[in-house]
Amino acid sequence: MKVAIVGAGKGGTAILKSLARLDEVHVSVIIDTNVNASGIKLAKKLxxxxxxxxxxxxxxDTDMIIEATGIENVANTLHDKYGDDCKIIDSQGAFLIMTLVERDIETLEKLDAQMSAINETSLVVQNRLEEIATSVEDIHNVSEMLVNTTEASNKYIEESDKIVQYVNKIAQQIKILGLNANIEAARAGEYGKGFSVVASEIQKLANESENFAKEINDILVKLSTEIEKINNEIDNLKKLSQVQLDASNSVSAAVEKLKEETDN
Incomplete structure (x- = not known):
């Protein structure tokens, strides 16, 4: 349908703005004696x-003329000149159209504002989700580093345990050596007193080495227990990170879907 609009004031502008959105309607011309009227300016943009x-x-080339001036003389002239060839909508019909159009435009503007707010909010949410995803990745990297550290610590504990076992063997050998020295000192009688003192010190050193090795072993056992706890916490951290990442991905997908729907 091809439409001509007479009057480019507030009403004509609103009608033009609404009809311009319709693919089925083509506005062929808008007429006004005021070349600076808002409808004339809008028509040039369109x-x-x-x-x-x-x-x-x-x-x-015109199916309908919409008279939007409200001036009786203009309406009469249009009817006299084009009444036989075109459908003419007078100012009262134009007023009804204008009222409906203004409500339509107001609703569209509100929807546009809401869509804009949704898009802005979606962008903010998207940025925050990207930050969360980055932080989750950092947490994952830290977890991997902790895993590597605990694995290295376990190896060191194993090596230390070997050393402690070796010290225990030496201590046992020293104790046997001290015991034999005491026996020989007792056989030597008066001449073996000095050697007996040395044997006692050797025996004492063996006992202290054995006790020291036991203390080290106890520490290593406690350290191993603590590392096991760290490993458990790392596993929990990984699970929580995965839950957070899955939630972020779900929200991101929902936001992306919302943006696609608002764009269509």
């Missing part, structure tokens, strides 16, 4: 023809 005279209406 590449719609403009004129200052109703004489420029082509009845062959």
């Amino acid at each position: 590449n719609v023809d403009t004129s200052t005279s109703i004489e420029d209406i082509n009845p062959v």
Whole structure:
């Protein structure tokens, strides 16, 4: 349908703005004696023809004329000149259209504002989700580093345990050596007193080495227990990180879907 609008004031502008959204309707021209009228300016932006005279209406190329001035003389002139060729909607019908159009435009503007707010919110949420994803990745890297550290610590504990076992063997050998020295000192009688003192010190050193090795072993056992606890916490941290990452991905997908729906 091809439409001509006479009057580019508030009503004509609203009608033009609404009709321009319809693919089924083509506004062929908008007419007003005021070249600075808002409807004339809008028509130029929309590449719609403009004129200052109703004489420029082509009845062959026009199905309907909307009279939006509310001026009786203009309405009469349109009926006299084009009434037989075109459907003419007078100012009362134009007012009804204008009222509906204004409500339509107001609703669309509210929807546009809401869509804009949704898009802005979606962008903020998306950025925060990206930050969360990055932090989860950092946590994962820290977890991997802790795993590597605990594995290295376990190896060191194993090596230390070997050393402690070796010290225990030496201590046992020293104790046997001290015991034999005491026996030989007792056989030597008076001449073996000095050697007996040395043997006692050797025996004492063996006992202290054995006790020291036991203390080290106890520490290593406690350290191993603590490392096991760390490993358990790392596993929990990985699980929590995965839950957080899955939740972030779900929210991100929902936001992306919302953006696609608002764009369509």
